[in-house]
Amino acid sequence: MPSRRHIIAEDLRRQIAAGHFEAGERLPSEARLATLYAVSTPTLRSALALLQGEGLVDKIHGSGNFVRRHRHKVMYIGGKGAAAPWATASAPLRVSVRATNLPAHGHLTDLLNVQPQSPLTEFLVVTHEGKLPHSLAHLYVPRDLVPADLASGSPLPEEVAMRLAQLRPPLAQVEEKVSARLPTAEETRALRIGASLAVLSITRVATDTAGRVVEASLLVLPSDRADALFTTRSMAEERTSTT
């Protein structure tokens, strides 16, 4: 037995799919929609919450509910491109980087396998698609692997990737832990997403041939904009040695 909010959500989905609302267009106000569907505002809002959770609708406080413009998803490619996770996306995204020096603390000491207080550089990477934020990444690299001129301010993303890759030995292993969850309060603000839109959270640890952790990254990918793809080629040795 479908509840009213499901009926309303389904009707709006249909109208959006049928093109009755243009991409990027604002829907009628919640008060107006509530009148149209003859329900109270909380009921109508819960219907919209379903559409938000699917990434069909963008809610902007003070402005309105908008039909999402971009419906194409980016594919995050696992295993490759450590130090440049944003470059593994398959669509043109604008990338900005802010670098900060900080001492290792908390989870970071475990992730990077370093002593507390040992010097790290954090790269806060925000990708945008058009003018809207797309995804977030925090990269942590031991300071001695970071050229001094990249270690603070807002370096160019391409340069960060290239220079880091030059400075360190080849990677031996990339380990990626993937979780699904709802966004934190900060993430809903930073990514301009609703609290009911799930995100992919990827913790990636890259190790060099000497067994040293050369980079740890925390990636947050909203589920309406990104999936992740992992490809494993089986070789006889691997399939026995990894058991």
Place this chain on the structure above:
Amino acid sequence: MPSRRHIIAEDLRRQIAAGHFEAGERLPSEARLATLYAVSTPTLRSALALLQGEGLVDKIHGSGNFVRRHRHKVMYIGGKGAAAPWATASAPLRVSVRATNLPAHGHLTDLLNVQPQSPLTEFLVVTHEGKLPHSLAHLYVPRDLVPADLASGSPLPEEVAMRLAQLRPPLAQVEEKVSARLPTAEETRALRIGASLAVLSITRVATDTAGRVVEASLLVLPSDRADALFTTRSMAEERTSTT
């Protein structure tokens, strides 16, 4: 500025963490809690919805809100163990399998790269932890790779894995597409989870050395019970050939 529901949710989190409520214990009724916190029932319910989304609380219609018993997460290991994804979990789970024959249709023809109507066997795999469902998997295998005695009814899980592995050539590649999303209505029922608890959805396609798809699986892992781990060992050839 924290809203009331966040304050209430935080207080309940604290009390649960402090052990004021035992694992598996029922919380006071929503009406009672609403009185205690001096808020209306919708407000109190939205606070509980936050805890559900974190997997801290199990809501059971007609019975009450229960503190989740198991708080340990299973780790799904990517890349390995095609044909037995459930075996890659790191905790003891009870597994049940139901096999059905069906013709390829819809997405399945694309995933398995077969003609529509070509014969497949579906294995519906449900894992339980104790008496509660843990996760769901649908496996699809071309019929000619399935021994006849496994192709219907409820075969033993271990046998399915072993016999399938014997019958087919070694795997060349496993591709896993990972998404985060909220559960569908059927999944909330089948897994006994709230609609606000995100799930990891993994589509796994295994290919043999001849390039034939020998298995496609759709896995659904509730985010409070499972993460996924992917490990990539870099070899010089791979890093250039996969670009």
Place this chain on the structure above:
DNA sequence: GAGTGGTCTAGACCACGAG
């Protein structure tokens, strides 16, 4: 300042679960 969404209330009635 006008209009939008965000939060909350104090009820009502329905649907489910267990004794």
Place this chain on the structure above:
DNA sequence: TCGTGGTCTAGACCACTCA
């Protein structure tokens, strides 16, 4: 049958955005 959660109402007031 009774207590539980599920859904919904018809408002109120606050916070944000934009002209």
